Amino acid sequence: MLRRLLFMVLLAWPLSGYSSELPDETREVIQALFPSATVIENKLPDLPVYPVYQLQELLGYAYLSTDFTRLPGFAGKPITMMIGLDTKGRFTGVKVLHHHEPVFLHGLGEEPLTEFVAQYEGRSLTEQIIVQASSRSARNATDNQVYFDGVSKATVSVLIINDTVLSSALQVARNKLAGFAQAAPTKARQDFYEPLSWQQLLDRGYLLKARLSAADVEDKLGRPLSDYPVDLEPLPGEPFTEIYFAYMNAPMVGRNLLGDQRYQAFMERLNGRGKVMMLMSRGTFPHVSADFVPGSTPSRIGLHQGQLAIEMRDLNWLEPGQAIAASGAPPLEIMNLFRVGGNAGFNPGSESTFHLDISLPRNHLVTDNARFTVPVRFSDDLFEAVEVQPGHQSNREPMWVGLWKERWWQIGVLVASLTLLTIVFARQKTLTRHPKLVHRFRWGFLLFTLFFIGFYAQGQLSVVNIYTLFLALWDDFSLNVFLLDPVIFILWCYTFVTLFIWGRGLFCGWLCPFGALQEMTSWLGQRLGLRQVKVPERWHRRLILLKYPILAGLVATAFYSLTLAEQLAEVEPFKTSITLYFVRYWPFVIYALGLLAIGLFIHKFYCRYLCPLGAGLAILGRFRLFSWLERVKRCGQPCQHCKNECGINAIRKDGRVDYDECIQCLECVVILRDQNQCVDAIVQNKQRQKQTRILATDAAGA
Template structure:
């Protein structure tokens, strides 16, 4: 009996012990690479998914898998899994990619560029503001707070997702396990607190923080007088070298007094619920921004940190030059900016933060001196109230896609304008096709725009990858945020989806597909070089156009079984090789893409007609179009075959009907129909009218 009781107690103890993932040899080896001096790597903690790493008895830091903390989906719809090392001071010891499905790296640029990107994290710290730059800029700014990582061309979305996953996961680990990174009770601005105040009253009560850096402070750090530096940096008597003013604009007591009732109301509506904004103004010889500051960007002369974490600051560009303020007595400022504050680390306005100001002065074109100042910033407690539950990083800051849309605003504007023009052109096609030269010139002009702007520059090539990514997203829990990460692709897909139900697949395939344009140009070149143009016999053509449908089906089915297999099958598309990578790729892929274009010089748009799985997917949806816009008349196909013979893609049947599943809406048949010298129906009708006129004339003469 006693034995049974003892066995029962033992089983209860075992059941109460949480199971932990066993540390495999491969995982141990990767963590050892992240912490070369480690002598002990413990199993993953039961209460928090990190691996403690020691050198003898000294804790070096923690290793963890990114997807245990952040499951932000990548471009292919699945998270990028990384092993990340973080030491006890909040510095990255390294990042290793364990698994990913990013097509541009797997079957495009190659994984080496991915590894080079993540290698940039080694030695960087959470106390720095890490910004991914698409301009090739890298390194630390003069303020010492912002660090620019060199992004990967053609893979902007992927590297931004990696950066967000690395920073947000590291932040959770730091706040849970590292000293000094713990979060204070969150606060927010009180909305019921307001009374009219002057500028002096705002300063006296501390609602606007004033920070002064004198010439003596700067000279002491530099170790030399300001007169040694060109640019007239010595302030006048009574003038500060740098006089800074900071104000938290979410507080009505501050923002409403400075902007006035109407402008503050407009400011709040424009900001929304989650944005946090700091006003920064300055005057003196060294303002908070330099003459080369780009509106809408991150400042490089100063930075803000809180709880040892760098706070992201980005100019909103909402103030006009020489902006006036409502509070009486506001002095004239050299510069004033509204900065959105937050980022992965978030920002707690009721807790003290630190402003880091770096004065970077050049003695000559070779020698530059820097003086660094860390200045406390704190606002009165009465401006804030405690919030019960802290908002997570994803709630306390704008979604990642918002910044991407702002950054690419001019590309978006140009794309939307071009699509508007194309829509007007199609809506008025019956009128415009009466002018063949105008139609041909517009078409070729738009095709060049599609190839060079939408394709090569904006990387707006739609792909079958987008189709199975959407299906997987619907299966796993749809989130629009993932698709908004690439504004050009999102706008093109939205436009294509809408026009599928109006005109069918032809609007995209004939006008907006960059590789389709390359095929069109290859066909034109083949004709100019007098290559024999091969007409595929009708019975074979009708069979060959069906090939692309099982290709599409195979890729979609494979994506639910294995994304890796689906990615390999999707290489039937030459888009990545030709448009994304400019034919700079491993030779079999280049040979395949060039071969398709070469065949297209003899068989018009060979790939588009017979192999394209994207075209197949669009054709399926295009069957639900509302209108059949391409006009036909009684003699079309009976007996006239002129339009059919002129249709390079063979989308017109012998009986004159348009095959909208294959039609690319080039409008050539409509031009012929409107041309009195080409359309057989018009020619016959004209002859009949002329004959009738002669008969009437003869009868009139006889009478």
């Protein structure tokens, strides 16, 4: 009886941590992440994690992501997740509890988000998780690389989720899991340098070398290299591969390999952001393949430190054919600079392990694989200990930097197009003397705006961006939130600057994808011979004020409830039409199509009367420095030609341009420059002709 009682006490021992303080909702979520759990303890005092047990066996830990990192999402607020991590560093699951990502809340729905986070279950921190578009998700996958299917319309959101999951899990693993603890951190000694030859760098352990012969590879593969159709047999005495490893942050290594001038330029460009390894190789099988894409992650070689897979990404900073400055260097066929670390970080003074994967196809059906592991430990002379303050995190490259690099060509095209548009507007008085040129350029640019900026690059600005700005200013402002989408950021910067030069019209008339779609709809209505409705002037002047209370109501609501404000922002049809290509729940589609249908009869109906974004831009546009649209004496008195031709009705009867409503289509400027359209020019021409005839008559009489 006593033994049975003692056994029951021991069995119940883990329950001592149990308290009713753990909310039922939290308990249910954790139970779903650990289905076999019998005991879920309260949050630990030393680290905000919930220990999870099956009887007395520790299964792992559950924790809230926001207790470890508050990386803001696309809407400026962090994404809250409950994450489960077992004792071996494997994810038992990820559950999104709360978020404000507009594309999921009021666009794609929650299903794509749920499907994305479901990919973490069973994956380990020892793997390098890379988020790619679904069409590229399996590209170049190796044993330690896992490619997740991304969500094409929510790239920024899923990258933020991935960064949040991995960075928080690493903090938990390093504090609670065996085998994940970090050694004492080190950094390169910046005062340690002397000129050395290539051989001296090798002899002192400042530069490391790994060499594989053909016999080594054949022994691992179990067959001779001659069995493979690709000729990889090296010449006698030459290696199958010979790889050199160098830690470039150390001046002793970097200065000797690059030379003083190039090393200084390298360090200035690096600017303290990250750690860089240089890999150099020669032989028939270099460390990167012939189809390696500069700036990407290598598939042949990988890096581990402890149990963690360390991210490696090519910097593409070396010049073609760049030579090694150290004397006595052998001829090297391939050289790459790799930024190393990522979420896992990298301790250069501790031992790490490189692995080289060799995959040789025997035929189109059979491929033989072999992995060679190379331990790497540089000389301790290169490093010094780092004193880390509590709560300090390593200085790694911000997420937005990688996003800008990934979209470099989109950024280039956008910047070039904005430069061209600026030149056209700056030279509008000259260019508008050529009406056909202006009209062709305008329609060409509108097509570019709709299909490239809108549908492809997803550069549709929204009133939700204004929420994000106001809420960021209200809380702790961070520019990183706005840098996450380079196309949106560049468009906002350009729009903000040009508001004070040309007013709101440059964006609304040229850079808004939905505005371009409306313009095309209006053109179609006219070509179909549909009767165009002219809103009476007195009603037009009242209706254009509607968008201002809509804007005020949305902004005020955002401070009360961001979720409600995002729902009310569906007054904008941008998400339905531009972001989701009209593939959405039918009421939203009917609403967007209804606005376009009205636009067949009333030119740019939504822009004129309902757009809260246009209202916000119009308010700022009142502070413009110039009034570029020239008016002359007879404009409005008596000439009404420009007013009658202005589709958006931004010209008053007295000839004045209403810059709050003008979309800068330049049509009135074209009319003013056209000697056959402008009444003032026609009258002046007639007066000159009359005067010429009088002078001619007087001359003939004389």
